[in-house]
Amino acid sequence: xxxxxxxxxxxxxxxxxxxxxxxxxxxxxxxxxxxxxxxxxxxxxxxxxxxxxxxxxxxxxxxxxxxxxxxxxxxxxxxxxxxxxxxxxxxxxxxxxxxxxxxxxxxxxxxxxxxxxxxxxxxxxxxxxxxxxxxxxxxxxxxxxxxxxxxxxxxxxxxxxxxxxxxxxxxxxxxxxxxxxxxxxxxxxxxxxxxxxxxxxxxxxxxxxxxxxxxxxxxxxxxxxxxxxxxxxxxxxxxxxx
Amino acid sequence: xxxxxxxxxxxxxxxxxxxxxxxxxxxxxxxxxxxxxxxxxxxxxxxxxxxxxxxxxxxxxxxxxxxxxxxxxxxxxxxxxxxxxxxxxxxxxxxxxxxxxxxxxxxxxxxxxxxxxxxxxxxxxxxxxxxxxxxxxxxxxxxxxxxxxxxxxxxxxxxxxxxxxxxxxxxxxxxxxxxxxxxxxxxxxxxxxxxxxxxxxxxxxxxxxxxxxxxxxxxxxxxxxxxxxxxxxxxxxxxxxxxxxxxxxxxxxxxxxxxxxxxxxxxxxxxxxxxxxxxxxxxxxxxxxxxxxxxxxxxxxxxxxxxxxxxxxxxxxxxxxxxxxxxxxxxxxxxxxxxxxxxxxxxxxxxxxxxxxxxxxxxxxxxxxxxxxxxxxxxxxxxxxxxxxxxxxxxxxxxxx
Numbered sequence: 001x002x003x004x005x006x007x008x009x010x011x012x013x014x015x016x017x018x019x020x021x022x023x024x025x026x027x028x029x030x031x032x033x034x035x036x037x038x039x040x041x042x043x044x045x046x047x048x049x050x051x052x053x054x055x056x057x058x059x060x061x062x063x064x065x066x067x068x069x070x071x072x073x074x075x076x077x078x079x080x081x082x083x084x085x086x087x088x089x090x091x092x093x094x095x096x097x098x099x100x101x102x103x104x105x106x107x108x109x110x111x112x113x114x115x116x117x118x119x120x121x122x123x124x125x126x127x128x129x130x131x132x133x134x135x136x137x138x139x140x141x142x143x144x145x146x147x148x149x150x151x152x153x154x155x156x157x158x159x160x161x162x163x164x165x166x167x168x169x170x171x172x173x174x175x176x177x178x179x180x181x182x183x184x185x186x187x188x189x190x191x192x193x194x195x196x197x198x199x200x201x202x203x204x205x206x207x208x209x210x211x212x213x214x215x216x217x218x219x220x221x222x223x224x225x226x227x228x229x230x231x232x233x234x235x236x237x238x239x240x241x242x
Numbered sequence: 243x244x245x246x247x248x249x250x251x252x253x254x255x256x257x258x259x260x261x262x263x264x265x266x267x268x269x270x271x272x273x274x275x276x277x278x279x280x281x282x283x284x285x286x287x288x289x290x291x292x293x294x295x296x297x298x299x300x301x302x303x304x305x306x307x308x309x310x311x312x313x314x315x316x317x318x319x320x321x322x323x324x325x326x327x328x329x330x331x332x333x334x335x336x337x338x339x340x341x342x343x344x345x346x347x348x349x350x351x352x353x354x355x356x357x358x359x360x361x362x363x364x365x366x367x368x369x370x371x372x373x374x375x376x377x378x379x380x381x382x383x384x385x386x387x388x389x390x391x392x393x394x395x396x397x398x399x400x401x402x403x404x405x406x407x408x409x410x411x412x413x414x415x416x417x418x419x420x421x422x423x424x425x426x427x428x429x430x431x432x433x434x435x436x437x438x439x440x441x442x443x444x445x446x447x448x449x450x451x452x453x454x455x456x457x458x459x460x461x462x463x464x465x466x467x468x469x470x471x472x473x474x475x476x477x478x479x480x481x482x483x484x485x486x487x488x489x490x491x492x493x494x495x496x497x498x499x500x501x502x503x504x505x506x507x508x509x510x511x512x513x514x515x516x517x518x519x520x521x522x523x524x525x526x527x528x529x530x531x532x533x534x535x536x537x538x539x540x541x542x543x544x545x546x547x548x549x550x551x552x553x554x555x556x557x558x559x560x561x562x563x564x565x566x567x568x569x570x571x572x573x574x575x576x577x578x579x580x581x582x583x584x585x586x587x588x589x590x591x592x593x594x595x596x597x598x599x600x601x602x603x604x605x606x607x608x609x610x611x612x613x614x615x616x617x618x619x620x621x622x623x624x625x626x627x628x629x630x631x632x633x634x635x636x637x638x639x640x641x642x643x
Binding site for chain 2: 056058079082084086090093097098099101102110113114116159
């Protein structure tokens, strides 16, 4: 087994105060190891988005502890969490979240701008990332000139350009058709397998979840089930078909 | 971090050039207005000073009555002039000036002009230079010769390019011979044509033009003082002497006035300076409004770009980096606006300066001040939008539609 990447203990998150308070997470314990591909599933309102925001260091828990690579995330301030995201995490969103009117290359370069690379280093790394998602010939195109699948691949290139150890994907195929979904999922599997990037993915589609090696169900702010997806986990190769 | 913020800000500006243009237009106009107002004002001050110095340096003028307008106070006589010359120390040159407006005629051409009867000392006092011919001298003054020195305008209007030297002009029923033409002085600061005059010996004016009727007809006395001699003392001495000569009782006000051209110049240029500052302040207010325009659009753009800010934060931008991006963007825009404003002001001054009659002096100081001010405006008015952007919560910002 690979070493522990994430360890949650009795994690809770409460929004609001007093009568209006709403407990979105009611004490979650979860351990994720390096190199895993975890799908987080659950109906809306189950707390899965809250859980992902906490895992992605975008938010802080109300109580409980969150260790990320030995760092107690709940003790970090806003800037320290920003730096943690910058250096260790990559994000992929349902709505792609690319900058409009900006070329694919510049979109992919964006995280590098905050890491102090020179212009030529940025270009080289961004081109490399675009090639690795199969868009080496689209670096000048703006999001409006790309299909949904291509946009999501640009977003993936942006997420992996800094070589993060962990990738957070929030409904990465939610806006895509089934054929494109297949492409994107295979790309994520390949990153997981070939680069040993840990992938944490939120989805509500069983078909998408089946690409993951491990499926966690969240229900009413608690972990409902946590199962190994044997099809994927044992073969350790991308699912050719579903 | 600053360098990165600059790259990011420049990319954002390039991404939406129309928005950038709308943001800076207020600053462009504000900076241009400030610079144009101050430049034209300074030009007017210069023009005024130059105009005064054309009339002569260290120049004291004794006029009848108080103030500038016409008055019923008695005029002066040539005896007054001689008494002042003899009794007041510090005087370099002194001349009576008796002037009258008459029709000057040469062959078919005629022109109403100012005829000045003076001593030869008038030429150095009033800074006249000769361009052709000569001035008249003391012997011609003593004998009251019918000779005249004319200004360039008279030469042009009456002689139409002919050489006027030796020609005779009719003034009323007297003919005078032109012996010299003065160098061009141009316009005075207040727009009078200083070259539209005929200068003749005062004796000629008094005996031939006005007849013997007005023995006392010296309209004013002009005096230049010795360089470095305090003019205040000279002025007091002249006043005391004139009071004595006129037997004015202690309680009676002076019925004449002594003015120093330099004081006049100072008063005039200081009033123009006040006008310039006022206009500059009004223009400054428009620059301020331009700054508020920047803040306005930046605030809107922070709202509009909430999602972008969320993306940046999720990939690891710290609050201070988001802040720096927006601040640098505001400052860059206002600096670009400042530069464009300087350019616009240059064009405006180039075309407006001749219209206002003021020389075109492009003062680097006011340009630098206006530019720095526009940069400061970028910082001040960019701060609020920038800190608002920096305070956004990444999750909320990402969810923003």
